[in-house]
Amino acid sequence: MDYYVFQSGRKETVLDLAKFVDKGVQVKLTGGRQVTGTLKGYDQLLNLVLDEAVEFLRDQDDPLKTTDQTRRLGLIVCRGTAVMLVSPTDGTDEIANPFTQPDGA
Template identity: 60%
Template sequence: HEGRHSLVALDCHSRAPLRVFMAEEKKKKVTVLDMSKYIDRSVRVKFMGGREVEGILKGYDALLNLVLDDTKEFLKAADDPSKLLDESRPLGLTVCRGTSVMLVCPTNGFEEIENPFLQEEAEEAE
């Protein structure tokens, strides 16, 4: 039996061998995302709550926990938390919890654009 360990014991009354199965090994979690192509590359990560960081992806697991090196966090404006400032602060080696990760993208070719829906909302309010 693959993935199972068995133990053979004798029944004291009939002396017939009994087979007792031990607990199955834990099944490995499989992720639908292939992050291996981003290992040792610069990635940008957005989190629940609006924080954003950028760093070199050094490792990950099936739960999307990430390990980033040379990480820098982009600071947000105090008056408008949805706006990022041009300022950043270095964080160094960082472990990012997978449950809070919303977006992971390579920094190569990354360009942020203005939200076109904000313009429509402003026009509707007038």
């Protein structure tokens, strides 16, 4: 998801991807796909070029969940219309969901 600031009739993105170039990013796409890779370039439409991209495969039973299984994609272009989230891979950790109920509760 990106946010826009409207100034003088032009649409400018608030998301500054320049600081992520040549760094690892995680990208979530519409439809539940999730990839990580090194951001090599982008444009004003949020089209992203990722190198050494790896896709996290989705669960067979729930296509919105990812599994630990991956597949290497190499150099890819993510279309801006499909990009929902871009986040750095360094400095982020996955935590347990505090809102899930333990089994038997």
